[in-house]
Each structure stands twice: as structure tokens, then as C-alpha cells.
């Protein structure tokens with residue numbers, strides 16, 4: 549069982565990183581092989597809305613903007629389950645998470661064949677600050693992405709600086725459970 553954990557924070561010691569560590573430990577405890585990638589360490593630019601709104605994403609299911617997206621996108625079919633963790637910025641995904649999900653959705657959502665996420669368990673995590681403002685809208689955006697790419701929504705979890713103590717334990721347990729389920 550190959551699991552990809554995608555993080556989208558520039559902060560390598562923050563809440564997103566702590567969530568990634570908990571999810572990794574849980575998946576490994578269940579016997580999974582875990583790969584982690586931090587979108588902020590890659591060069592993945594914004595969707596350029598090529599042509600009149602669609603580029604090669606529509607029919608060829610490939611993005612014509614050449615950067616690190618290509619390699620990451622090509623690798624996704626090799627994974628059986630996914631965890632994506634974004635910090636909550638302005639009640640939304642972080643910029644790097646937004647760029648990745650926008651482009652992945654365009655390449656995957658209109659496929660006649662199975663998408664690279666289709667029927668695979670996917671856990672979406674929103675890591676917020678103390679206020680937790682916009683936690684739900686961030687999760688709602690993630691939920692919409694999962695719907696469009698036909699992933700199996702295993703869980704959607706919100707975590708804040710206040711809930712960190714017990715939610716990291718929950719995330720460990722959820723990740724472990726996801727591997728047994730997959």
C-alpha cells in the first residue's frame with residue numbers, strides 16, 4: 549500500500565508538519581509505504597487558463613504549463629491512498645495547495661477513464677491558527693476538489709492550535725484506519 553502525504557506550508561516546524569508526521573506514523577504503523585511531498589518546496593505555478601479557458605488539460609488530461617507539476621501529476625497513479633494537509637489561509641487553502649488542486653482538477657475531472665484519485669481513500673486536513681476562522685470553508689473547498697476528482701472521501705479533519713493535542717492523536721488513528729480500510 550503506497551500512501552502519498554501532500555503538505556502545503558512553508559513552515560517546516562508548524563502545525564501542518566506536525567499533522568504530516570502524525571499521519572505518516574499512523575500509516576506506517578498499519579504497514580503502509582509512505583511518501584511525503586511539500587508543495588512549497590516544488591515549483592508549481594498557477595493555472596494559466598490557457599486558450600479560451602481550456603488547454604491540453606481538457607482532452608489530453610495533461611497540463612501544458614511546464615514546471616514541477618508534471619512529475620508530481622505523473623506519479624499520482626502509483627499511490628493507493630492520499631493525505632493532503634493545508635494550512636488555513638484567509639479561510640481557504642494555502643496558495644501552493646490551491647495551485648496544485650486547481651491544475652490537478654482540470655487534468656482529472658473530465659477524464660472518461662478513471663481519474664488518478666478515483667475510488668482511492670483520501671483524507672483532507674485543514675490546519676488553522678488559534679481563531680479557527682475559515683476552517684470550515686477551507687475544508688469545504690477541499691471537499692469540492694475531492695468530489696470533482698472522484699476520490700473516496702475517507703475523512704475531512706480540521707485542527708487548530710487549541711485542538712492540536714487531541715487532534716494529532718485522532719489523525720494518527722485516522723491514518724492507520726485508512727490503511728486498513730483501503
Ligand SMILES: Cc1cc2nc3c(=O)[nH]c(=O)nc-3n(C[C@H](O)[C@H](O)[C@H](O)COP(=O)(O)O)c2cc1C
Pocket residue numbers: 557558559561562563564565635636637638639640675676677678679680681682683
Ligand atoms: C496569510 C495567512 C492567513 C491566515 N489565515 C488564517 C485564517 O483565515 N484562519 C485561521 O484560523 N488561521 C489563519 N492563519 C494562521 C494559520 O492557519 C496557522 O498559523 C497555521 O498553523 C499555519 O500552518 P503552519 O503551522 O503549518 O504554518 C493564517 C496564516 C497566514 C500566514
